[in-house]
Amino acid sequence: MAPAKPFRFSRELPPRALGVAMNIPTLLTLGLVLAYPIYYAAYLSFHKVSLAELRRGVFPFVGLANYERIFNDRLFLLALKNTLIFTAFSVTTEIVLGIAIALLIDQRHVWTSRVTKFLLLVPYAVPPIANGLIWSFIYSFEYGFLNRILFTTRISDAAVNWSGDPATALLAVSIPYIWRTLPFAILLVHSALQGISREYYEAASVDGAGALQRFWHITLPMLRPIIVVILVLRTSFAFAVFDEVLAITQGGPGDATWVASWYSYKKGFSPPFDIGLGAASAYVLAIMVGLFAIAYVGFIYRRID
Amino acid sequence: MDQKRDGTGRLGRRELLMAAAGAAALGGRRAGAQGDGPWAIPPKSKVDKLNFVVWTYGDIYTKIQAKFKADWGVPVEATISAFNDHPAKLMTMYAGGESIDVSQSSPFSFPNFISQGLVEPIGDLPGAKEYLADLTDSAKQVAVYNGQLMGLPYFSTVWVWNYYTDLMEKAKFQPFKTYDELMEQLRKAKQDKIAQYPIIWVAGVGLEQLPGTWYQMTWNRGGVFFDKQGNPQLGPGSIARETLKWWVQTFKEELADPESLKAQFTGSAKAFGAGKNLYRGPNHHYGLNIANDPAQSPNAGKIKVHGSPGDGMTIGDTHVYFLCAANRDKEWAWKLLQYLGGKTKDGQYTQAINLARDAMLGSGYNSVMKSAAITEGWKPWGDPVEILQIWDKATYVAEVVPSIYKPWHFPWSDRINIEVSKALTGQITPDVCCDNLVVAIKEVQKG
Numbered sequence: 001m002a003p004a005k006p007f008r009f010s011r012e013l014p015p016r017a018l019g020v021a022m023n024i025p026t027l028l029t030l031g032l033v034l035a036y037p038i039y040y041a042a043y044l045s046f047h048k049v050s051l052a053e054l055r056r057g058v059f060p061f062v063g064l065a066n067y068e069r070i071f072n073d074r075l076f077l078l079a080l081k082n083t084l085i086f087t088a089f090s091v092t093t094e095i096v097l098g099i100a101i102a103l104l105i106d107q108r109h110v111w112t113s114r115v116t117k118f119l120l121l122v123p124y125a126v127p128p129i130a131n132g133l134i135w136s137f138i139y140s141f142e143y144g145f146l147n148r149i150l151f152t153t154r155i156s157d158a159a160v161n162w163s164g165d166p167a168t169a170l171l172a173v174s175i176p177y178i179w180r181t182l183p184f185a186i187l188l189v190h191s192a193l194q195g196i197s198r199e200y201y202e203a204a205s206v207d208g209a210g211a212l213q214r215f216w217h218i219t220l221p222m223l224r225p226i227i228v229v230i231l232v233l234r235t236s237f238a239f240a241v242f243d244e245v246l247a248i249t250q251g252g253p254g255d256a257t258w259v260a261s262w263y264s265y266k267k268g269f270s271p272p273f274d275i276g277l278g279a280a281s282a283y284v285l286a287i288m289v290g291l292f293a294i295a296y297v298g299f300i301y302r303r304i305d
Numbered sequence: 306m307d308q309k310r311d312g313t314g315r316l317g318r319r320e321l322l323m324a325a326a327g328a329a330a331l332g333g334r335r336a337g338a339q340g341d342g343p344w345a346i347p348p349k350s351k352v353d354k355l356n357f358v359v360w361t362y363g364d365i366y367t368k369i370q371a372k373f374k375a376d377w378g379v380p381v382e383a384t385i386s387a388f389n390d391h392p393a394k395l396m397t398m399y400a401g402g403e404s405i406d407v408s409q410s411s412p413f414s415f416p417n418f419i420s421q422g423l424v425e426p427i428g429d430l431p432g433a434k435e436y437l438a439d440l441t442d443s444a445k446q447v448a449v450y451n452g453q454l455m456g457l458p459y460f461s462t463v464w465v466w467n468y469y470t471d472l473m474e475k476a477k478f479q480p481f482k483t484y485d486e487l488m489e490q491l492r493k494a495k496q497d498k499i500a501q502y503p504i505i506w507v508a509g510v511g512l513e514q515l516p517g518t519w520y521q522m523t524w525n526r527g528g529v530f531f532d533k534q535g536n537p538q539l540g541p542g543s544i545a546r547e548t549l550k551w552w553v554q555t556f557k558e559e560l561a562d563p564e565s566l567k568a569q570f571t572g573s574a575k576a577f578g579a580g581k582n583l584y585r586g587p588n589h590h591y592g593l594n595i596a597n598d599p600a601q602s603p604n605a606g607k608i609k610v611h612g613s614p615g616d617g618m619t620i621g622d623t624h625v626y627f628l629c630a631a632n633r634d635k636e637w638a639w640k641l642l643q644y645l646g647g648k649t650k651d652g653q654y655t656q657a658i659n660l661a662r663d664a665m666l667g668s669g670y671n672s673v674m675k676s677a678a679i680t681e682g683w684k685p686w687g688d689p690v691e692i693l694q695i696w697d698k699a700t701y702v703a704e705v706v707p708s709i710y711k712p713w714h715f716p717w718s719d720r721i722n723i724e725v726s727k728a729l730t731g732q733i734t735p736d737v738c739c740d741n742l743v744v745a746i747k748e749v750q751k752g
Contacts, residue, residue: 271716
């Protein structure tokens with residue numbers, strides 16, 4: 001008996017068909033884990049969905065009622081406002097600090113060991129909820145390290161209730177968030193800096209450009225694409241901040257740190273479990289993030305062009 | 306009184322044998338009564354496993370899980386989350402189609418769980434009537450809903466004050482008898498630098514923490530939050546509003562520990578055990594179990610319980626276990642429910658007794674509350690006689706806040722947490738806070 005011939009396509013697929021075929025698994029996976037939940041959340045947002053309905057799988061259609069309710073809810077509007085403040089502050093700080101630190105470790109005459117570079121990335125590996133808990137200890141009014149440091153260094157002679165004072169609570173949530181996510185920005189900017197040819201800087205130096213001029217006319221324009229990426233990603237993640245709020249303030253004191261995702265969580269996951277309302281608020285948030293992303297790309301790429 | 310049978314005062318041989326046989330028969334009958342009750346009858350069906358979904362409180366479930374397996378050969382899985390996360394955990398498991406045999410609820414969320422179809426009535430199940438007959442009034446008010454028994458008690462508690470003897474002696478104070486006296490003591494203790502913050506309140510966000518403190522002090526002053534017709538009692542001049550004004554003052558004058566606004570029951574007991582405050586505001590009695598535990602508190606033994614001013618009226622409540630509608634087998638789930646909130650196979654309230662002895666929790670059963678599990682079991686942490694005297698003056702919290710029976714109480718409770726926190730931190734006045742809460746009632750009622 002002759003040995004069986006191995007199966008072989010008689011001819012290769014045309015490039016277009018091959019491209020489609022190669023993308024099918026990814027499309028299916030993305031469809032399953034992204035598109036379906038997004039569609040399902042939209043579906044829920046137009047229905048009355050509480051615990052019993054969710055279990056039964058039968059949801060009465062309510063049209064735009066959930067959206068009407070959230071836009072008439074003072075707490076939702078406040079949560080949106082807090083989210084915008086949080087996002088603006090954290091994303092701006094991350095970009096500024098990310099560029100500054102990346103430039104610092106990119107300097108040839110500034111020696112940074114691999115250990116230092118590794119340590120810079122450590123916060124990104126800390127689970128968000130653990131990060132929140134660590135910072136809640138740091139902020140502790142009587143026993144926290146932050147007050148201890150301020151007191152010891154005589155910067156402050158009285159303990160500050162960082163997370164318990166409405167004036168500082170949102171900041172107290174922002175700092176741990178920035179601390180955790182800053183390495184992401186550093187990493188991206190640092191990688192982008194590696195791609196800028198040294199020749200540009202040498203030529204500029206020969207022409208008499210100072211450090212600030214080199215940064216302004218060479219580094220920053222070359223970093224714009226990566227800044228767009230950081231802006232889009234960090235804005236969308238900052239809009240969805242949740243873990244630090246949960247671990248540090250639980251929305252308090254009062255409603256000082258109610259952010260949009262906390263609102264969705266509270267509405268959907270605590271009695272009376274109004275999941276339709278929670279889905280509607282999450283959807284509003286998603287639409288806002290999408291609009292911001294489009295605006296960033298449009299604005300910054302126009303500047304690049 | 307003693308009958309001398311043989312004239313010598315000793316029992317004869319025959320009498321001795323008869324007495325021994327009688328004693329054995331009596332003992333046997335007692336044991337038989339325990340063993341023959343409905344709690345000892347095995348379910349007809351078979352299950353591979355059972356589960357319960359509860360919130361954490363020390364290590365109170367390991368033993369009862371092991372006992373259930375030893376008695377019935379069925380392993381029990383536990384899903385345990387933090388108290389405030391429990392409703393979300395339960396809800397996601399239920400909505401996700403998972404089997405849940407038994408779960409638990411605070412009295413504040415129980416009506417909501419019932420209205421959502423999560424809870425199965427148990428009044429017709431074997432032995433339920435005997436449990437009902439033994440329930441305390443407080444337990445009945447939670448466990449019986451619309452005339453039907455819906456759950457068995459997990460634990461009962463009453464709100465008590467605590468004081469720290471070392472600082473009280475240093476300040477030369479006797480425990481206060483009026484709120485005015487308390488305020489004066491707090492001011493003097495701060496002025497004399499006895500304590501930077503003489504009082505810590507349990508004012509962290511929660512269903513019973515911050516709201517419970519307000520409920521308790523309002524009730525103690527003779528106020529309620531709703532009248533019998535369901536009208537809110539938060540208007541100008543109301544006791545609840547005046548109580549809030551008094552409470553806010555302790556924050557305004559920096560007499561209250563700022564950590565109060567994050568303090569949950571256990572955390573506040575630990576913080577109070579550190580010995581930095583003179584008083585701890587009214588909250589669950591079993592905080593003494595932590596504050597007076599040498600393993601958890603550097604000032605163990607120095608934290609005392611104190612009743613409320615005036616006639617000493619306070620509030621109490623009972624948390625319950627319930628048979629979940631998503632159970633895998635009703636008979637077996639009932640069996641497991643009894644292990645947590647009723648009797649074990651031997652006819653004993655094993656879990657309730659263990660909770661009293663190990664965790665200082667009160668019981669929802671009259672028979673347990675009168676037993677040595679309480680009168681002796683609580684002694685390591687506090688004076689049971691004194692606590693039980695306070696217990697006698699406790700009213701179920703729903704008398705103060707009847708909205709507990711309404712499904713909208715939970716979202717309204719969220720608003721209480723927000724508005725009162727804002728008042729305590731000076732963002733709004735107590736008047737605005739109460740006005741906002743009245744408006745919020747209408748909003749949450751709309752759903």
